[in-house]
Amino acid sequence: MCNQRLLVWEAWGPATHPPRLRRRIRDVSRLRNAVTGAAIGLGSGAVAVAVGDLVAAFTGPASAPVLAVGSAAIDLTPTPLKDWAVQHFGTHDKTVLLSGIYATLAVLAVLAGLLALRRLWAGVAVFALFAGLGMWAASSRGVALPPSAVAGLSGTAALALLVRLARPSPRPREAGEAPVSGAAPTRDPGSPTPGPPTSRLPTSEPRSSGPRTPAARGVMGRRGFLVALGATAVGVALTETAARALTTARYNVAKARAALRLPAPVTPLPPVPPSAHPPVAGLSSFTTSNSGFYRVDTALTVPQVPPSGWTLRVHGLVDRPLVLTFDQLLRRPLRELDYTLSCVSNEVGGPYVGTARWLGASLPDLLREAGVRRGAEQLVGRSAEGMTIGTPVELVLDGREALLAVGMNGEPLPTAHGFPCRSLVPGLFGYTSATKWLVDLELTTFAALDPYWVRRGWDRTGVVRTASRIEVPAPFARVPAGPVTVAGTAWATHRGVAAVELRVDGGSWQQARLAADVGPDVWRQWTWTWDAAAPGPHTLEARATDGTGAVQPETRTPPFPSGATGWHSTVVTVT
Known part of the structure; x- marks a missing residue:
């Protein structure tokens, strides 16, 4: 009403x-x-x-x-x-x-x-x-x-x-109706003064067939x-x-990936020994599942690159430019590599690191076939979505097992991790070595081209820092007095981990027990038994020594521009 x-x-x-x-x-x-x-x-x-x-x-x-x-x-x-x-x-x-x-x-x-x-x-x-x-x-x-x-x-x-x-x-004005300007309706001089509007409410009488109100x-x-x-x-x-x-119909490669059968490696690696992973609840698994592997990149949507149309171009400072199809890549001798990949954005003790068994063709062998010319300083990989990753050529050709990877943990690469092909160069952070959705390799000089991350101020080489993190007990955990198992993971890829030490509340360093060594390109897990006697909060710290004898530095630095450093610590309370 x-x-x-x-x-x-x-x-x-x-x-x-x-x-x-x-x-x-x-x-x-x-x-x-x-x-x-x-x-x-x-x-x-x-x-x-x-x-x-x-x-x-x-x-x-x-x-x-x-x-x-x-x-x-x-x-x-x-x-x-x-x-x-x-x-x-x-x-x-x-x-x-x-x-x-x-x-x-x-x-x-x-x-x-x-x-x-x-x-x-x-x-x-x-x-x-x-x-x-x-x-x-x-x-x-x-x-x-x-x-x-x-x-x-x-x-x-x-x-x-x-x-x-x-x-x-607008509707036409009726005869005698006031203009739209807002003036009151006209009336005859002799007509009575209109009453309040409430007296002019519509009645139930039938309306005329004239214009609508x-x-x-x-x-x-x-x-x-x-x-x-x-x-x-x-x-x-x-x-x-x-x-x-x-x-989905035009670009999704899920069906093509599911139908792909990868060739067997020329020399299969033995299974990872159980002794490489201490049976401690809460400790990361030695091999990271594909679904649990971290992903840090700039692609807003995962590029969908069909293997049937994929090619890899090798050009630049080479004697014999090459173009490789996916079938030709699979016909090359494939090798397996257990490798721990880490992200330069990882903070001390952070989650952006994982280990997988990769399958792929030798990247150094392909470059030697193309013939690397004198003066070539960096290998620039380009992805299907335009990312550029630059790797020093000398680190690709110094004997490390660099791969053009097509498989991950026994299956074709997941689309989120570079299907159908990505590069891997052990010992370097992903931003200088691991081009996902790889379609182009160019041999060039440092002066000729700054890759994506180098243009933004990151270090050109990207050598992985020595790191160790405490995973058990969890931060701010409450533990009963008595023997407490402390466990974690350390990595210094391509140099290996020789020792891990721990200390409590700034005391003396104690040697942790290292699990079996799978290789220098893979992380190493460790355990230590702490006699937690005094109740209250305590600070645990860990540091690692790499295969060259260099001890992980104490000074904390942020990830930018060449990776975080510092000892990882955690606080627990003894009850």
Whole structure:
């Protein structure tokens, strides 16, 4: 009844409204316009994103506007901020970034809708900005521009249509009706003075067949607008569903990977001996599962590279440039390598390290076939999504077992870890040695090219630091007085681990018992029995000595620019 009264008051004319009622009508109108504008903007923005994703299903997933903008944002993010994101969000950093991009787009879309209700060109300008940003991001990443362009056009079209439907169409004035300026209705001089609007409420008498009242026209307009919004939502859902289905059908390599049967290695490695892994609850398994292996990279979506179309180009400072197909790669002698891979972003005691049994062809043998020319200083690997990783050539050819890996823990590489092929160079952090989704190898000089991470200030070589972490007891654990088993893992890849020591509350160092040594390229686990006699909190510290006799340094340094150093410590309470 209250809304009906408001409509009647509006029909009677603002000049007759009491001030309090005029304010109420004005507030309701503003709220209605704000909600309408937000709905228009969000609906138009959703149309733009969905259409962009659909076009990207034909031009490549990386060209989708949101992914292109996200990838460009990663490229432009300062190194300290990237490092902070990895430390705080871990492998969820990309999800956080995409969520932020979608939230920003939603805010811009709402702004566009609010502006368009007043001035259509202002809302269109926001969508033009969206399209321009997407096209710039796409060009900076070397991906197709049409998805962003078509997304901007479709969003603009949806915006214009929804704004037109949201605006009430003017109706012809009836005879004797006041102008739209807000003046009261005209009346004969002899007619009685109109009473309060409550006395003019509609009656149940039949209406004439003349033009509709403002109230009826407003209701019909809102109904039409809501129907258009609903149709937009359905269209967006169908378009996005079609885009994802097409993307999966055209680019997903899960079936190709599942059908792949890798050849056996020329000399299989023996199984990892049980003595390499102390039976201590809470200690990391010696071999990290594929699903549990860490992933740190800049790819917002996992590149889908079909092995049937994969080739590896070897060029640059070589005597005989090569192009290798995947079948040719599999026909080369394949070797197994137990190797602990670690990330330079790992803090002291951090989780970004894992061990796997890798299968692949010898990278040094391939380079020797190509003929490395004098003056070649670095080997630059390029991934299918544009990442560049630079490795010093002398460290690839000094006798270490560098691989073009195609298998991981007895199965083809997972797509998240580089399927169908990645490089591995033991002794170096992943950012200078492990190119996932590898498609190109170039021999060049340091002066000719700075790879992705070197351009951002990271060390050019990336030699793995000696590290040891305490895994048992867990941080802030409460342990009973008496013998307490302390256990953990240490690594110094390509140098090996010769010793691990522990101390309590700054006391003297005690030798830990090392598990069996599987090789210098693999981590080594250890245990130590602590006689926990004094109740209360205690600080445990660990340090390792590598195979060259160098002791892990005490001074703590952050990961940037060449990897974290320092002794790992943990606090436990004896009860």
